[in-house]
Amino acid sequence: MPAYAQRKSTPSAEANENKKPVAVIPFQLVDKHVVIPVLVSGSTDTLHFIFDSGAEVTVLNTTTAAKLHLTSASQAFMSGTNNAMAKTSVTTLNVLYIQEQRLPYVKAYLENLDDLGPVDGIIGIALMKTFIVKIDHRNQQLVLYKAGKTPIGNTGRLLHFQLNFTTPVIDASIQLPNGTRLAGHYHITTGGDYGILFNWPYVDKNRLNTLLPTINTDRVQDMLKVLYYINSSVPSLEVGGHSLKNVPVSYSKDIDDLGVFTEVAGSIGYDVWKDFTLTINYDRKELYLE
Structure with a gap:
């Protein structure tokens, strides 16, 4: 009698490839x-x-x-x-x-x-x-x-990001002292030594320089010139379903990180990301926040 054998099904290579770092x-x-x-x-x-x-x-x-x-x-x-x-x-x-x-x-x-x-x-x-x-x-x-499929076992929230030139950009919103909430697109800048660094056009458009109290100022040497920063804070930042309170923010008239596809409000830096574990899958434009 002829015998028929069936190969035992195995998970795809892609499903297995990222169990271990x-x-x-x-x-x-x-x-x-x-x-x-x-x-x-x-x-x-x-x-x-x-x-x-x-x-x-x-x-x-x-x-x-x-x-x-x-x-x-x-x-x-x-x-x-x-x-x-x-x-x-x-x-x-x-x-x-x-x-x-x-x-x-x-x-x-x-x-x-x-x-x-x-x-x-x-x-x-x-x-x-x-x-x-x-x-x-x-x-x-x-x-x-x-590179490939995002590792299994992530318990964080999945956010899909866009690219501005080559920098990942996500959506977030801030609450101002007067209760107004503003949405915007922000660069994911894990190396930024700040909470939020606003682009000046976003500050000027939304009159943040008049709505946010000045806490102190900084004088920083950039590649070509000295930049003057005004430091403040916002009551809250909403990002990826998380609400962070009293987030430090900064801005300068010289900061204008252009957006290739839309207006970029600014960059979110270390003082925010330190509270999370981030998994960045650049090829698939996925960010997990835990």
């Missing part, structure tokens, strides 16, 4: 910046890079580049916080290692980062394009998964 990297906080250890080809010294989801390009400190004897291969234009363009030297890191994970041929812009403290560079989009990135603030770990 490919790397778990402990990070330290330096002035509200998530700093991870990295290596570059040609050197055995551990370098320290800020991970910032809002960093559209990889930046290498000019001091570090000199120590590594890296020369500029070309020049390109890079925008500062105030969107002014500066001509910057560019080099290529043959391989950037995060534990055993390799990022080959990383283009790095050379900039003086000495004012950020003991850091050698900044990385953001280049890392998120290669991996799914989970930022676990509670355990101070950066967890990397293979």
Whole structure:
């Protein structure tokens, strides 16, 4: 008699691929910046890079580049916080290692980062394009998964984001002291050392400079000029179904981070994200907030 066999069904490869991370990297906080250890080809010294989801390009400190004897291969234009363009030297890191994970041929812009403290560079989009990135603030770990399906086991709320150029943007709303609620589109900027940094056109349009009380001011040197910030707070921020109270905010007349598809109200930074575990699936434009 003929016998018929049926192969036992197995979950798809995609369903299995992200049960386990490919790397778990402990990070330290330096002035509200998530700093991870990295290596570059040609050197055995551990370098320290800020991970910032809002960093559209990889930046290498000019001091570090000199120590590594890296020369500029070309020049390109890079925008500062105030969107002014500066001509910057560019080099290529043959391989950037995060534990055993390799990022080959990383283009790095050379900039003086000495004012950020003991850091050698900044990385953001280049890392998120290669991996799914989970930022676990509670355990101070950066967890990397293979690109593809978002890892199973996330208990946080799923938010779908858009891209402004290459920076993730989500919807959120703020409450003003007079009770008015304003919705807006905000950059996800995990490396921003603030709660919310508003774009000036959004401030001017909604008269935030007259509605928000001034707490203090800051004078900060950007790439090309000194910027003057006014610091305040809003009674609440609503993001991803969560309500955060008394969120610090800042603005400056020089800040105008243009939106390619719509008005961008500003950026949400560390003082908000520190209360969450974030999982960012850049390819699928998914953000989980836990």
